[in-house]
Amino acid sequence: MKQSALSKLGHRSEAPPISWLMEVTLSRPQLISLAAGFTDNESLPVSDARDLLNDLLRTRKTGQAALQYGTTAGDPVLRELTAQDFRLLDGVLDNDKAYHADRMIITNGSQQMLYMVTEALCDEGDIVLVEDPTYFVYIGILQSHGLRGRGVKMQEDGLNLEHLEKTLESLKKSGEIKRVKMLYLVSYYQNPTGLTTSFEKKAAALKLLRKYEKAAGHPIYLLEDAAYRELRFKGGDVKSALAAKGFGNRVIYAGTYSKPFATGTRVGFGILPDPVYTAVVRIKGNHDFGTSNLLQQLLVKAISSGKYEEHLTTLQRRYAKKAKGMLAAMKQFFPSEVQWWEPQGGLYYYARLPKALKTGAKSKLFQKALARDVLYVPGELCYANDPTRRKPENEMRLSFGGGTEQNIHIGIERLGGVLREMLGK
Ligand SMILES: Cc1ncc(COP(=O)(O)O)c(C=O)c1O
Structure with a gap:
């Protein structure tokens, strides 16, 4: 039997880049990932969730309804x-x-x-x-x-x-x-x-x-x-x-x-x-x-x-701090040709490099960054396959969501080093 039984959708579905990025992250514990869209680990509401679940499962009536x-x-x-x-x-x-x-x-x-x-x-x-x-x-x-x-x-x-x-x-x-x-x-x-x-x-x-x-x-x-x-x-x-x-x-x-x-x-x-x-x-x-x-x-x-609102306020403060830290590190370590927009929320900076610097997974830049244990999302993954235009190849997404402030600083320093090297600086 030579024919696959997969449906059109089964055939068409490609491995999502997210799975590959996660695999790279998990296979190298020393890696600083500025790629994965993870949220802040430290502030996850563990004790709140424990209390709330306890409360939920305290009586048979609410417990049964929840289960x-x-x-x-x-x-x-x-x-x-x-x-x-x-x-x-x-x-x-x-x-x-x-x-x-x-x-x-x-x-x-x-x-x-x-x-x-x-x-x-x-x-x-x-x-x-x-x-x-x-x-x-x-x-x-x-x-x-x-x-x-x-x-x-x-x-x-x-x-x-x-x-x-x-x-x-x-x-x-x-x-x-x-x-x-x-x-x-x-x-x-x-x-x-x-x-x-x-x-x-x-x-x-x-x-x-x-x-x-x-x-x-x-x-x-x-x-x-x-x-x-x-x-x-x-x-x-x-x-x-x-x-x-x-x-x-x-x-x-x-x-x-x-x-x-x-x-x-x-x-x-x-x-x-x-x-x-x-x-x-x-x-x-x-x-x-x-x-x-x-x-x-x-x-x-x-x-x-009210725990949700309380937690959200904590999170907003944490992300504000991390975004500030990433910005300061980019200003300190990135070559002056690199441009980015300043977000008012969320988890990301998006950097545009000089045109000659390709950022794709097979690029020299990406491989060098990986060798220095820092990962980013190549911008080209974020462009739909639209035949009416070329995908830019010189962009990268940098997330401040998952890393600690220290890791963000080190990650940007490493990436800045690679960028300077690539630009012959
Ligand atoms: C733009 C956007 N939409 C939707 C989602 C899906 O998030 P969730 O399914 O956790 O709500 C994500 C997750 O990263 C996202 O970045």
């Missing part, structure tokens, strides 16, 4: 608490229908939300507009489903609207607009660039998408991935796209508790308009018919006891 299956859409109390919090963040009234708990689903990390929404909306050959660069794990979802990513340029204040319009116009001209299903936007302290797209820009993007719906023959959604929204350490919060008046039926919002509380819990959530909501709940029914009830109950306890 039993739940519903597919998620625990009603957690959905309501999440909706309340979200309304507060966006400054809307309690009776605003767009933010109703009935439109909410609790998922296994926001990653599952992204996967299911893409499954619910896209068929092979369809197009998703993505930021250039974007979250590289999402590129894997596109690739394995045979979807096409079209890159929209980024600028200092987020998405480049002129380029979005140009892209939509050229897709209309080529007749491919019919295949465009959504714009995927990592709008807060973006992974990988750290950039934030303003509320005004999100509202303008929604208007543009609507303008092309007639030619598309169907709605074009904005999938707002707000994974880092709560990890803000500078500036004010930015309203979500859901707050754009008149567009509540075009915005799909993906949020998470894993970054602001504990990554290991992997509890995420989504707010979706119908008919996408119904389709996603049905897909989740087939995937796993519900997120871990125990972990959802843990979050209910954490939120209602």
Whole structure:
């Protein structure tokens, strides 16, 4: 038998770069990884989680409820608490229908939300507009489903609207607009660039998408991935796209508790308009018919006891410190030609090197860095396979999430050494 039994999806799915980066990290304990998107290990809320779980399992009644299956859409109390919090963040009234708990689903990390929404909306050959660069794990979802990513340029204040319009116009001209299903936007302290797209820009993007719906023959959604929204350490919060008046039926919002509380819990959530909501709940029914009830109950306890908010404040302070430390080290050790944007939250700096310096996994630079026990994410992994442009090869993502302040300093010093050497300095 020569033929493989794998499905098209089975065949297409490539090894996600994240797995490879994790393997390299784990196989070299001395390595300082500025690559993996791990969160701060020291501050993980171990004793809070222990107390809250103890409390949860103290009586038979609450214990049994937590250890039993739940519903597919998620625990009603957690959905309501999440909706309340979200309304507060966006400054809307309690009776605003767009933010109703009935439109909410609790998922296994926001990653599952992204996967299911893409499954619910896209068929092979369809197009998703993505930021250039974007979250590289999402590129894997596109690739394995045979979807096409079209890159929209980024600028200092987020998405480049002129380029979005140009892209939509050229897709209309080529007749491919019919295949465009959504714009995927990592709008807060973006992974990988750290950039934030303003509320005004999100509202303008929604208007543009609507303008092309007639030619598309169907709605074009904005999938707002707000994974880092709560990890803000500078500036004010930015309203979500859901707050754009008149567009509540075009915005799909993906949020998470894993970054602001504990990554290991992997509890995420989504707010979706119908008919996408119904389709996603049905897909989740087939995937796993519900997120871990125990972990959802843990979050209910954490939120209602105030522990969640307390922990978040600690986290924001820690990331602010680490970001400051990384910035100081880059200023001290990187050659002056290296450029970066300063994020107001999240976990990343994104560095652009002189054009001649390639950063890919096979590059001299990457190999030299590895030999000095420091790892980064090559920027080219964060660009969708869009045949209309070349992927930049001289960029790198640097995370201050997982490392200690000391390790971040040493890691940047080592990387700076390699960069200077490569530039003959
Ligand atoms: C932009 C972005 N979205 C979504 C996720 C998924 O996170 P989780 O599934 O833990 O909520 C991540 C994780 O790194 C991310 O960086």
